[in-house]
Amino acid sequence: MHAPSPIKRRFSRQIHVGNVAVGGDAPIAVQSMTNTNTLDVDATVAQIQQLEKAGADIVRVSVPDMDAAESFGKIKQRVDVPLVADIHFDYKIALRVAELGVDCLRINPGNIGREDRVRAVVSAARDNGIPIRIGVNAGSLEKDLQKKYGEPTPAALVESAMRHIDYLDRLDFQEFKVSVKASDVFMAVAAYRDLATRIEQPLHLGITEAGGLRAGTVKSSIGLGMLLMDGIGDTIRVSLAADPVEEIKVGFDMLKSLRLRSKGINFIACPSCSRQNFDVISTMNQLEERLEDVMTPLDVSVIGCVVNGPGEAKETDIGLTGGSPANLVYIDGKPASKLRNDHLVDDLEKLIRDKVRQKQQQQDDMIARSV
Numbered sequence: 001m002h003a004p005s006p007i008k009r010r011f012s013r014q015i016h017v018g019n020v021a022v023g024g025d026a027p028i029a030v031q032s033m034t035n036t037n038t039l040d041v042d043a044t045v046a047q048i049q050q051l052e053k054a055g056a057d058i059v060r061v062s063v064p065d066m067d068a069a070e071s072f073g074k075i076k077q078r079v080d081v082p083l084v085a086d087i088h089f090d091y092k093i094a095l096r097v098a099e100l101g102v103d104c105l106r107i108n109p110g111n112i113g114r115e116d117r118v119r120a121v122v123s124a125a126r127d128n129g130i131p132i133r134i135g136v137n138a139g140s141l142e143k144d145l146q147k148k149y150g151e152p153t154p155a156a157l158v159e160s161a162m163r164h165i166d167y168l169d170r171l172d173f174q175e176f177k178v179s180v181k182a183s184d185v186f187m188a189v190a191a192y193r194d195l196a197t198r199i200e201q202p203l204h205l206g207i208t209e210a211g212g213l214r215a216g217t218v219k220s221s222i223g224l225g226m227l228l229m230d231g232i233g234d235t236i237r238v239s240l241a242a243d244p245v246e247e248i249k250v251g252f253d254m255l256k257s258l259r260l261r262s263k264g265i266n267f268i269a270c271p272s273c274s275r276q277n278f279d280v281i282s283t284m285n286q287l288e289e290r291l292e293d294v295m296t297p298l299d300v301s302v303i304g305c306v307v308n309g310p311g312e313a314k315e316t317d318i319g320l321t322g323g324s325p326a327n328l329v330y331i332d333g334k335p336a337s338k339l340r341n342d343h344l345v346d347d348l349e350k351l352i353r354d355k356v357r358q359k360q361q362q363q364d365d366m367i368a369r370s371v
């Protein structure tokens, strides 16, 4: 029910990672990376499927050697979500995964070495319609840039990125995206802002090594939030020292907060206080857990009392306002029914699922009419 996002996105050229468009007017893609051993095909496939279930648009997999490249081929055959192979230095791995159906190569052309090798990788990418992600990281800047700048700086990150881009420009290869990550929010934000004015390719945003679940989420939200507010960013990866599924959830929550993308339920809940007429926190926790499978966008407010409940309910698809002897439910902003505290979560879940079905039906009808 909320208005569209007021953010005006930076113009970027569109590329395709498998069947997922990145850049241009495509929705901002949310991605994560597996942390299983790539040689363990079953474990990696299982994790990719969990990520896909959580809504991941793209998943990256480390491919450190040729054995891992062969595993990557087997993994690729068993999953649907587009896969990026993360490769450092060894061009032969890039050539092999290109044969095995990779959807994007994360490799820095300047690190490949001899010109003929760079040419071979770019040709394989071109022939197979595979884009490249240039990934610059403050922790692994080239030695000469470290010497020139003394320490990682935004200018050093951008200079490194432009060098790698230059390799692709010389071979007239434009199907790439770029990241300039740092664990320092100021550095990453300044580097991305600068880079955004220099190239038209899509930008992959991330605050690298952001930290554990809580601190990493906060740091990433501040860094990526500033950039997204500027309209910068075509795909995001939240780096957390946590289950990668959390990275996907946090990524979508960020985009939902800025109304850049909607997926599943956008909850509005009060922090609760002694005025609450039902247990807001427990209700919220249970609803979040029970409704994780819902992908249809829906705004739901869960507010403990009449101080803010009716106001919030007017802006949501379903709104619960605490009251005594019963709580009031609003549907589409209008008072609809009353729910007592016993069975509150069960009753609310049912109402939400009914509404989801109704919305889904409306969407299906709209699509059927437009075909």
Ligand code: SF4
Pocket (backbone or CB within 6 Å): 270, 271, 272, 273, 274, 275, 276, 277, 303, 304, 305, 306, 307, 308, 309
């Ligand atoms: S909406 Fe009511 S219950 Fe919730 S925090 Fe505010 S006053 Fe407390």
